[in-house]
Structures are given as C-alpha cells and as structure tokens.
Amino acid sequence: MSEVDAARAHGWVAHLREGGTTPWLAWSGGPSAPGAPTSRTLPGAQQLELLRRVNVASAGATTAVLADRVLAAPAAGRGKADLPLVGLDGGTGFGPRAVDPEHVGARELLRVASVLLADDLVSLGADPARSSWARPWRRRFRLVGDPVTATELREHLLALGRPEGGPRPFLVAVGAPLDELLARTWTQRCFETGTKPFADWLRFWRERDQLPARTDLLASVLRWNARRPFVRIVTDIDRLPRQLGVRHLPEVRVPGADQAELARRIASVVGLKVPAGERPGLMRTLQRRMPGSGAAPVVVPAREREWVAESAARMGRNIARAGYPVVGDLADLAPRAETPSPAVGDQQVLDLAIRMVADPSWRTRGVER
Incomplete structure (x- = not known):
C-alpha cells in the first residue's frame, strides 16, 4: 500500500x-x-x-x-x-x-455487533430477582407449557410472594394454538441458551415427528408425575388467573422476531464468555431490557402447517385419553388459520443491533415489570 x-x-x-x-x-x-x-x-x-x-x-x-x-x-x-x-x-x-x-452484508455486520452487545450484557450482569414475603396459605402452583407466558408469570407471582413449587402444587400447563406454542418455545430458547435458526429448528422436529419438551403439554405434565386432581391444562388464557389463585395477571409481551433473532446471536457469544449456569440469567436480563421495534413475533411458515395441524390433533387426543382436567377446549390447540407475516430479514435485526450499540440507555434504565 x-x-x-x-x-x-x-x-x-x-x-x-x-x-x-x-x-x-x-x-x-x-x-x-x-x-x-x-x-x-x-x-x-x-x-x-x-x-x-x-x-x-x-x-x-x-x-x-x-x-x-x-x-x-x-x-x-x-x-x-x-x-x-x-x-x-x-x-x-x-x-x-x-x-x-x-456493500458488506447485514449478516457480516451482525457478527461484529453481537460481540459488542454480548460484552455489554456480561458487564451489566444479571438483574436480581424480585421477590416478596411468601404467603404460605395461598395456592401452590407449578407452571409448565407456553415458555414465554410461564417465564413471565412465574417472575410476576414470585414478586407477589407466590413462589413456584411447594407441597402438592397445582400443575398448570399453559396451552395455546400449537403454531404459537412452537414459535414461543423457539423464542424463549433464544433468550436462554440460544438455538438454531427458526426454520432449521422446525425442520429438526418435523423430521422426527416430535414436539419440543415444553411444547408437548402432556409430556410436560407427565414429567412432574402429578396426580390428576392437581393438574389443570389451560387452553383458555382468560381463565388462567383463577387456576393460579389470583384475580388478575399482567399481559404477556411476546418478543418480536427481530428481538428473538438478535438474542439468538448474542446468546452464542455470551456462552463463550461466562459459565453455562450464568447465561440464562444474563439472557433473561436482556429479554427484559431489549428495546422493541414493533416487529411481530416469529410465525410458523405455511410449509410446516400440515405437520403442525397433525401434531396438534395428536396431542389433543393423547390429553383426552389421559383424562387430565382441561380448562377450555382442546380444539383451541389447532393452529390458527392466519396469513403469515413477512419474515424478518437480517437488515431489520441489524437495525435493532445498531440502535442498541449506539444508545446505551437499555443498560441503565429501570426494568419495566
């Protein structure tokens, strides 16, 4: 030169x-x-x-x-x-x-931005868990099913003095249309340990004709070996507060597709910087603090709809055969007949990453609960 x-x-x-x-x-x-x-x-x-x-x-x-x-x-x-x-x-x-x-592609720029954001997150540390004096006389519960909803409500109830578990807890399995359950399971994994891209992740499970552990409601119930009188499979979300022994529950915000994809990339870098046990807490902190962009949550593509519909019908039959109490209708597990929203591209994910790199306020502002 x-x-x-x-x-x-x-x-x-x-x-x-x-x-x-x-x-x-x-x-x-x-x-x-x-x-x-x-x-x-x-x-x-x-x-x-x-x-x-x-x-x-x-x-x-x-x-x-x-x-x-x-x-x-x-x-x-x-x-x-x-x-x-x-x-x-x-x-x-x-x-x-x-x-x-x-002319450098957005994917290449994201490789650099994810390192910067992972360093910021590790320096920030995990947010402390909010808790209150436990009310031992209140109904004990354990939440399984929809991972986004379960994670959000578990922390909300802990802040009210309602920790999960205890003697003979009611096992509440939170259901939803199976396409939404799949999308939310992948999204929550992005904010915990990271995972494959959504299309690859779906193909992995379709080729095995299986459902992920937290998506299969019956498997989630059987894993805890709970007795039938202490089990509730809830498909009507409006009736969920009563099953948990509260009057109201906060609205659960599902991260947008760009937030989930950026978190997936950051999680892979965080995993190289901290012990495995620390990563979920850091990623949960990112989930609380990550700014929104208005993008819709990830949606199961049309090419997977037939498999999802068959899996939902099979799961409904297995639940009915097992005889567990259902709050709502098992037909609500069927995928919704919706037109999928446009897929979020690398450029939208990069825009969010650049916004977070340029504006550090997400690291200093109070966490919204």
Whole structure:
C-alpha cells in the first residue's frame, strides 16, 4: 500500500472515530487525511462500516471509547475474515477480496455487533430477582407449557410472594394454538441458551415427528408425575388467573422476531464468555431490557402447517385419553388459520443491533415489570 493510500485510509478511520458518516468511496481526504495512522494495520471493512452506521444512528455523538470498541471487536461465529478496503494498491491476489464497506452484508455486520452487545450484557450482569414475603396459605402452583407466558408469570407471582413449587402444587400447563406454542418455545430458547435458526429448528422436529419438551403439554405434565386432581391444562388464557389463585395477571409481551433473532446471536457469544449456569440469567436480563421495534413475533411458515395441524390433533387426543382436567377446549390447540407475516430479514435485526450499540440507555434504565 502506497503512502498516499495509507494516509487516505487512516484519515477515513480518524474521520469515523470523530463521529463522521462519509462512506469510504466518497471519502476524498480532508484535514485529517495526512494525520498519523491510528494503528499499523487497518480495521476490517465490517468494523469500519458498522462504526459508520453507528455514527449515523447516534447523529455523530459516538464516543471515542465506543468507536475504539467497535473497531477492535472481532466477528463472531463462522463467516468471512476481516475484509480489506477496495481501492487501495498493494493487493497480492491472496486472502479475502477487497470490498466497498457499504456493500458488506447485514449478516457480516451482525457478527461484529453481537460481540459488542454480548460484552455489554456480561458487564451489566444479571438483574436480581424480585421477590416478596411468601404467603404460605395461598395456592401452590407449578407452571409448565407456553415458555414465554410461564417465564413471565412465574417472575410476576414470585414478586407477589407466590413462589413456584411447594407441597402438592397445582400443575398448570399453559396451552395455546400449537403454531404459537412452537414459535414461543423457539423464542424463549433464544433468550436462554440460544438455538438454531427458526426454520432449521422446525425442520429438526418435523423430521422426527416430535414436539419440543415444553411444547408437548402432556409430556410436560407427565414429567412432574402429578396426580390428576392437581393438574389443570389451560387452553383458555382468560381463565388462567383463577387456576393460579389470583384475580388478575399482567399481559404477556411476546418478543418480536427481530428481538428473538438478535438474542439468538448474542446468546452464542455470551456462552463463550461466562459459565453455562450464568447465561440464562444474563439472557433473561436482556429479554427484559431489549428495546422493541414493533416487529411481530416469529410465525410458523405455511410449509410446516400440515405437520403442525397433525401434531396438534395428536396431542389433543393423547390429553383426552389421559383424562387430565382441561380448562377450555382442546380444539383451541389447532393452529390458527392466519396469513403469515413477512419474515424478518437480517437488515431489520441489524437495525435493532445498531440502535442498541449506539444508545446505551437499555443498560441503565429501570426494568419495566
């Protein structure tokens, strides 16, 4: 690389570190161009383009500390190595092809952003669990079934002095249309330990003609070996408060598809940074604090509907044969006949990630309950 090219490239890096938003191919130098290089080697095009987009999102208010973190962040998972900038002399014909940073795909930028957000989450630590003085005279319960609903309500009841478990608890299995149960099971796994992409995860279970443990309501009941009088399978969510011995329950917010996908990527990085037992608590903290974008929750694609419908009918027959009390109608387990919403793409997930990198308020604000 010639001295002129090196000065131009390092000048652009300095421009980005100062909050600049000029794309690489539009960069013609400027007062900072001939300045001293920030390092002996240039950051990769992924890091440089992510910093430029973070600058755009923060209106140029990116701090030097954040800029240095972005430029030094590695890319997580499988993918391309750090990519060189196009338009610089000195290429050898070996190694990755030089690129225009503006044309680096959203998936490559997400590999860098997920590392930054995982570091933020580990530094933040897990939120402490809210609890109150236990009311031993209240009905004891254990929640299984719909993982998103069970997780949210379990924590809500603990804050009211209603811990899960105890002697002879009522086992309450929370049901829903099976397509929603599948989508929520995958979503909650994204916010716990991470998992495969949704399409791959569904295919895994369809090829085995099985349901995940927390989706199969009968299997969830049998796992606890509860007696029939102490079991309730609830398919009518409006009647759930009475089964738990309360008057009202909060509305459960299901994370959007972009939130779940970003959490899935962050979980894989967090798993490399902390012991396995600490990851679920950190990811649950992320679930509470992650800002929303208005995206709809993930939806089972149409090509899987036939398998889902057959599985729902089979689960309903097995529950009826087992004779457990049902609050609602087993027909409500059938998938809803809805037009699937458009799939969330990598760009929407990247937009959310950039928003979180540029605006650290999600780490400092109080948690909404």
